[in-house]
Amino acid sequence: MIELDPPFRLARESDAPQLADLVNFAGEGLPLHIWTGLAGAGEDPWEIGRARQAAKAGEGQIVVADFGQGAVAGLTGYRIGPEPESIGADFPPLFRPLQELEKEALDSWYVNVLACYPEHRGKGLGSQLLDIAEEIGRAEGVPRMSVIVASDNTGARRLYERHGYRQTAERPCEKGSWDTETERWVLLMKSL
Template sequence: MTGEFKLEAPFRRAEPKDCLRIAELFNIAGAGVPEYVWTNLADEYPGLSPLEIGEQRYLREDIAFSFRNTVVAEIDGKVVGILIAFPIESEDEPSQSELAETEPESDTPDVMRPFHELEIPGSYYICGVALSPEHRGRGLGTGFMEIARNTARNEGLKTLSLIAFEQNPRAVKLYEKLGFDIVDSRPLVPHPLIQYTGKALLMAAKV
């Protein structure tokens, strides 16, 4: 994660040892979309479960979806929350989808197309914020969002962006409270592994 600054407990930069836990929590944030992606990569990782595939993906350092772009919250020696975020620098730079887990746009499965189409060049993209259920409502999510905002500010970026699910109104309301507005949307393609239907919502806020 670029634009780094000192973090205070319980937040810290992610390390390779955290990657399995990052995969577990990111699948919660993504409502099963990450598991869909990892399941489709099974031929490349024989004998591994989807979460273990996710772990291997996050161990890489040459893509946006990496432990290097992740901050974790650790309480009593356990990772209880994650923030995955990175800049989409300009229209001339690779898109977040091209930097991520899926195939180039021409080969994009219909299930993933809404996520490829919803992005804001020049923004700091909050790819995922997730907390274990027992640690929600304690201010950690707001803390993660402040870290994202401060990182974007340090990088000279003026906009935060994220994708939320229409059928998760609690999250949408939280983001609105933090200054985010819905700026675009796409209908989700239903799939058994994906928790929500309805729309994917692109939300943006000023840094």
């Protein structure tokens, strides 16, 4: 991991409540939909999301912005290797277009989650986190960056395009029972 300067730091397991919120913001409600499907009788879907985020934080996979009151923005990402992962016939239809787009982003550092609480937007945190993502990508030796956004998320798309990301592919959104306005997923990439 690269060295981080305040207000940025690696997430801690105690950040899990904020991380679950941020992941759900970035995923436009898809994470909560998934957590709801994973919840058993009497289980709180948010608790499932918090537990998943605590595990990722414990593995050092998330960078957050914290001005002393806890995480207000976050970045999660990972390296996509040079070999495609197979998509089996039993792969959930909701995730198939996302996985197909990831297969087009081989050998890149993938920005999986980039989100900020609404009251902290417009302060440059998204841009700073993208700079950190690119620094991580360079440190890991990948030649490019990648991200998938919902076609109707114009704010996120503008942010990425300001940073040099360009559309390379898209797929239709397979909504299933997920209540969303999203029609298409868009893959954006940038050379490092």
